[in-house]
Amino acid sequence: MRPTGAMHLGHYHGALKNWVKLQNEYPCYFFAADWHALTTHYEDPSVIEQTVWDMFVDWLAVGIDPSKSTLFIQSRVPQHAELTMLLSFFVPLAWLERVPTYKDQIEKLGERGHDLHTYGFLGYPLMQAADIMIYRANKVPVGEDQTAHVEITREIARRFNHLFGKEKGFEEKAEAAVKKMGPKKAKVYRELRKKFQEQGDHVSLEAARELVEDVQNLTLGDKERLYGFLEGGGRVILVEPDVLLTETPKLLGLDGDKMSKSYGNAIMLREKPEDVTRKIRTMPTDPARVRRQDPGNPEKCPVWNLHQVYSDANTKEWVVKGCTTAGIGCLECKQPVIDAINKEIAPIRERALQYEEDPTLVRNIIQDGCEKARDLADETLRDVREAMGLNYG
Incomplete structure (x- = not known):
């Protein structure tokens, strides 16, 4: 990042x-x-x-x-x-x-x-x-x-x-990597490799890969050699991710635009509870709701985006019903979001303290x-x- x-x-x-x-x-x-x-x-x-x-x-x-x-x-x-x-x-x-x-x-x-x-x-x-x-x-x-x-x-x-291309001396390096697995695992690896190469048994191929993955003392390079050796190819130097x-x-900012510190519309992870409350209480809402008794449309309100991330189905239903009928005011609508965000960031703020202090x-x-x-x-x-x-x- x-x-x-x-x-x-x-x-x-x-x-x-x-x-x-x-x-x-x-x-x-x-x-x-x-x-x-x-x-x-x-x-x-x-x-x-x-x-x-x-x-x-x-x-x-x-x-x-x-x-x-x-x-x-x-x-x-x-x-x-x-x-x-x-x-x-x-x-x-x-x-x-x-x-x-x-x-x-x-x-x-x-x-x-x-x-x-x-x-x-x-x-x-x-x-x-x-x-x-x-x-x-x-x-x-x-x-x-x-x-x-x-x-x-x-x-x-x-x-x-x-x-x-493939690395020089690949087979010798692969054989050396097999020996590093230890006698028992090396024997199992060779048997599974033979089974895959002679019979095309993909179950054996997967089992051999898992075996290699579980061996602790191999470097990543050795593991990749062993994967390539299984399939009869060579070791690929750079991996395709x-x-x-x-x-x-999609969590938008307090003004409904992309959340960004430079836009001044963000809630920080270490924000104090009173600042979270102030920021959300002063958020713009649906412009159609000029007065408390005016019905609104959640889709036109930035607070609704926060409800999408933070509220359960019952709360969202309460918001839609209350907003469209003017049954609830905008401050009431914002309270569950304030509570949910403060609950989420409280442990984050607490864990940050030890790193801030030292x-x-x-x-x-x-x-x-x-x-x-x-x-x-x-x-x-x-x-x-x-x-x-x-x-x-």
Whole structure:
């Protein structure tokens, strides 16, 4: 995520809530994309440092668990930059120019768009691809509007693997990896491999993959060699990731527009209860409800969007009936939303306190995450350099 400082409810419902769930299902890597922030804010980088730490505090406060996930800062893992550069030698310019968000951003920013005719801004989808492939990630959680970025990553991985082929000495390395499994598991692996290759038994293939996945002492590189060895192919150097589409409720801002701190229409994750109450009580409502006795239409009221996310079926029914018949006033309608939001963010605010009071807690978590990320990124880069003929060891 690009560091934009303290997080609001839009970030929580749009991404963070899902990240908390995913960390229980996958080994996850979450990072502050500070280099990406420079693609559009290069003239004022001073804001980036504080926004990075504010963002991490909110991540930890919502329940991102450093014992389950790896949290780090992009620029503290310089391997991202090296892979970006190596990929840039063979990725056609036209691929980057056709990424929808590139054209959209240039058009949306009008005159300011001229400031973004930079090498870095054009190349940010390439850096995103490097961000993903450096960890050999096979799943990328995105909304539908981001699928184009994952697709270009797949194309870049495919082009790399086509140009630089399978690794040299693949079979010898695969055999060495089989031995690392230990005698019993190695024997089972060989039997399942033989069954699949001789009889096309896909049950055996799946069983062998699960066996490899469960072996603790294998590196990711070794695991990928063993997957390739099963099917009689070679090891693919860069993985083509799949999109992990995330269903996210569309939480709009207090004025009915997209929630954004810069628009002044956001409720922050560490907002005080009295500020939540004030902000929601002063929200605009259906303009047709000039007086208390005027009936309204929930569809024309920004408060209704908050009810869609926060209220149960009974409350929503009460809102529709009360609003359309003028049976309830706007302040009454807003109260269940105030209560639900304050209930949701109370534990977040409480968990954030320890990190606000002792910033070294966050610094230590991120330092550990950066080291873990660098180790994994190093492994991928060794293979990439070797495939590209840059291994002069």
